Each structure stands twice: as C-alpha cells, then as structure tokens.
Amino acid sequence: MAPRPRWYHQLQASKTEATLAVDLYNRSGTERQLEAFIVHMTMAWLKLLQAKIERDGEDLYIRNQRGQRQRSADGDWIHKPLAMLLADEFSDNDPRRVNLEFFVGLRNRIEHRYERDIAALVAGRTQAFLLNYEHTLVENFGVEQSLSENLRFPLFLSSITDDAAEALKVLRKRVPKGVLEWVQDFDASLEPSLNDDQRFDFRIYLVPHTGPKTEADAAMTFVRMDDLTDDQRGKLDEVQTIIREKQVPVSSLGTLRPAEVVGRVQGQIPWVFSMAHHTAAWRFFRVRPRSDAENKEQTKSDFCRWNSTWRQYEYTEAWVAYLVRKLTSERTYKEVMGVTQNSDAEDTSEDVKGQAAQLEAPA
Template sequence: MVDASRDEAQLAVRLYNDPSEIRSFEGFVVHMHLAWLYLLHAELTRDGVDFRYWRTQGRTRRLERIDGEPKRWDLATCVRHRWPDTMQPARANLEFFIALRNKIEHRYAREQQALTAAVGGQSQALLLNYEEELTGQLGPGSSLASRLRFPVFVGSFTDDGERTLRRLRSQLPAPLRTFIAEYDAGLDDSVARDPRYDFRLRVLQELAPKDPDALAVQFTRYDDLTEEQRQVVEAIGRKGYVVVRERKRPVVGHGLQKPTQAARKIQDRIPFSFNTALFTIAWKKLGVRPLVGDPHPERTDEKYCLYDERHNDYGYTQAYIDKLVRGCASEAASGRCWGRLPETR
C-alpha cells in the first residue's frame, strides 16, 4: 500500500511539472487523491482499524460489497477519521482538493493552466502535507525528497512570467472563482493563512560566495527563525524589499495597491460586480483606516492598509484584497457585507 502510494505521488508531481501534458493539473489532483487514499488505508491497516463499510438490515450486519469485494472507506471518510478536528489545516486542504476534483473531472478539464496559477499554493501544500504524513508515520526512510527535485522553471521569476500567470488567474470561469472564494470564505482565518492549507514562498536570490555543502534551494521554516528574523520576513511580506547582496533596502509602497487597482483585482476574482464605491464602504465598515480629515491618519490596521505621509493617501495590502474576496464569495455573504444583494456580472 505504501509503495503504491509513493508511486502515485511521484506520478502526480511528474504530471504537474510536465508542460507538454495538456491535462497535467487534473492528473496531479487525481493521482495525489490516490496517493493520500493508499497512505491512509495503509495507516488504518497497520493500526488494526476496520475501514470497510457495513450496513444493518434488521438485526443482521452485512458488509457492503462492490463486484464481490468489500467496499472500503473513501478519502473523505479517511480524512475525517485521521483529523477529527475541522480546524486542522491539512484536513481543510485535502477536503478542498476532494471537492475540486469532482468539479474538474466533470466540467473544467480545459481550465488546466488557469487552475494551476490560481491554486498553486494549495497544490504545494497538498504535496508537503503528504511528505510530512509519510515520514511522520513511517519514518524518514520513506521520504520522497531524494526522488523529487525542485523543478527548473520561469514562472514568476520574470516580470513577463508573473503577468502571464496573473492573466491566467483572471480567466477562470466565474463558477470556479466562486467555488474557490466560497471555500476560502468558509475557513477560519487561522486555517486560511496556515501553510498546511495554502503554501506560499517569497524567493530571494542569494548573492553570496557559493557554499559547496549548500543546496540550490533551501527552505527555512518560520517557526525556526529568531524574533528579529521574523520581523524582517513580516516586513518583506507587508511592504516588499529589494535585496542587494548583504544589504536590505526598503522599497516604499512596494506591493501596496491604490483603491482602483485593488477593486479591479477583487472584481477579477469574484462573480459579482465590484467597484471603488463598494471598496470605500468596505474600509469604512471594517475600520482598516481612519476617515478623511482624521487628525491621526497613520492609525491604520497595518495588516491591511498603510498610510503614505508624503502623498497623503493610503495603500492597501494583498491580505486586504484576499479578505474582501472571501467576504464577497457568495451572494449571501456579499449581501451581509454591503446591506444589499450584489449585481451579477
């Protein structure tokens, strides 16, 4: 079971990283589904858990069978057994892909590139969670690290590549954008921001003498950083930095969006009409910044908005855009937020 699971995971990654495969993302989702199913079945077998389906007829208890074979738990049932806590990020990530698989298999097989761009963070988390479960349950010798390499790619390493990926995300059909936004909106903020649900990296090119013992790509966990290092990382995520050799230089306003830009990005990700008027209602209702004329314009919620004293205006963060997208994911949520039903595009 474990060998079959590892084979499925490797096939999933091979498909994901192969640009010649037209349905590579669908293949990744399907084969990671099987990899997780076989792994959790292996754990249940090891632990002596009966994971067959039974049905009761009167006083008789009978096995459910398919083509003569006992019917065993599907992945969703295994996930609920493995993580009874609904607030567990790994469970939320797996349940997201179970639901997404049902959609892309039946309706959205042609949206491969756009989906890859839209849920790349969740896809990376799905694989890393698998590796953690594999090694945590079966020991470090079972790791896939020696078999899976960091791919050579362009992606968001170039400006043109980043623009292409952003354009692809905006081309997702409205029902798929709604599904993704509604799923995120239903999660607790602590789960939605957890890397076990959605794994994201900010890559900084290292311009230092080559260390023969160092790897080309090395990952440092946030929990392993010192308090000073965490502050630097959080500042990079909030404002952005240009890193030049050993010195860090802040780029004023990097990553911050003006209201018109932010409203346009929100519009691209939700199925309802959204404009700067609604954007203004939002920041007033959520209190992310002071009202016009306030004697202390700098007193903002820094996670979502920063005041620019030089230009006497405000910039809004990606976290705030994501928050509004989650809040506008469904008709009911939008109605509660704005006090009226949204206009469908």
C-alpha cells in the first residue's frame, strides 16, 4: 500500500488539535479553558489550511522578490502565517475569517482571573469557531473526515435555567473594561449583517420537545433556517418575538431619543455635538440603516433598535458611552464628523420627527 501523502498527516494533526480544543473547553472547572480552546483551535485552523494548500499543489512558503524561499534565524523554511492563509482562502467579509480574527485578537487580551467571565461573554462565537472549522473541513475533505462522530453535545447548565441566565448577566459585569471595550470596538467595525451571521456568533433558541418520541429522535436536533418552509419560519418568528418581548420589552429598556443622546454626549465631550453630528456618527459606525432601507431592523442592537410600534429608532446607554469614549479624541471626532457634509436632511429630520411622534403618543 502506497504511503499517505504529507498533507493527509497534516490534516489528521489538525483534527487532533480541534478535538483537544473541545476536550479542554468542556472539562469541568474554570482553569484556563477559553485560552486553551483558542490556542488549539487556532492551530487546528492553521494545519487545516496548510493541508488544503499542500493537497492542491499551492505554495506554503514566504518567498523573496526572486521567488526564493526564505529561512528563519534557525535555518527552517518560513511558512505563510495564519493571517496570510486566511486572506488567500476567504474574502474580507467572510464570517468564518472574521470569527477567527476575533479570537486571535481576543487571546492577547485575556486576563486569566477573569477568563470564566470572558468565556460567558463570547460563548456564541466560541461555538461558531468550532462549527466553522467542521464546515470547512467537510467542504474541502469530505464527510468521512468529519469530527461529528468524535464530539458529543455536552451536559450543561449555562444559559438554560433562569438562574444560570441571571448569573451570566452578573458575569458580564465583571469582565475587565479593556476587554469589553475591545469587543465593542471589534463589533462596531462590522456590518450589522455580518455581526448577526451565525457563522460569526452562533445563537439559538431552545424549545423543549414534549411530543411523542420515535426511534429516530435525538435528544437535541439542530434545524437550519434554510431547511424550513415559509410556514415554519413564520412560526419561528412568532417564538422569537415572544422571547424578545419577554426578555427585552421596549418600555423597560431605558432607550433614548436622539435628542437625549445628543444632550448626554454634548455634556461629556469638548466638541460641538448636534443632531447632524449624531446622524454622522450613526452613519460612520454603521449603527443603523439609512432611512430608505427596506430592512429597518438591521441595526447593531447593542446601540440602536427599531421600534416598530412608533416607527422610529431608539438608542441605548451603551451608544452614549461608546460615543463619549470615541469622540473625546479630537482625531476620531474629526474623522467621524467628516461625513457630516454628506448627511442628508432627511435622516436628520427623521430623528426629530421620531421624537415628536413619541412625545405625542399616549402613555
């Protein structure tokens, strides 16, 4: 029997790294699980892309202008780093690439005594990190290389019981300010559609199944949105609406009208901040769509939400804090306000009309 090609062994090493990453993350306790997961999943991705490139006969090495391979100080050939392989394999806005870049950046900011809190903050992205790897693995090497038979759904409590959900809210408050601000800045740099993509941040609604059981039933079944009929999607939207109304009722969110945002920011930065400046800011940071957009709900929900009842956008305290933090810098202020000249009156006046509509609405 002919020996296996080198790329095959690199692929198996990649799968070993991914399996180890999951084992370390799912173990009981709180000892540096997130960092271990990130380190080994990053290695898994590196080896996976190297295996693909080598299998396809493409170049793995850093070369000089004459096309010659370069050696490190130790004399080894210098391979392309993960960032370069990602750029070659995925487009800039591919959610898989953005998710991986998020964790590469996060790893350098983890403070170990707060690691458990940080893990709770990025749980959905952690799940997406693994799912993206599995998808790319099967896409390039076939279902026979899948990890699905080796990895099982763990027994867990986090985010399932009401008490656990409340505990996660407390944990979030303990995350170091520097980490929270870095995550906030990373998210603010993304288009809302990318931020909401399951391949970047995997979020699910768990609805217990209490109907009759069949032999084909699994304890937990993942249903893809693309596989649902229009009627089933409609029912799911109803469930999501019920959950949203239960967890984040608009009347109790403490959301702010644009003028309230302007007033709070103006009092905390050394520069002029008017309604036109606010319009420039939400455009620059892509917090909400333009006034003529069809999908008005496509916002960065940490900062802004569409109130379908009053047909207006409402802003959060987090948006005020973000603006103050960013616009205190004169350089950032000038960069953001550079788009003020392009802010059409329609969007600015829309904010004003929205305030009037809310003030005239019955209590």
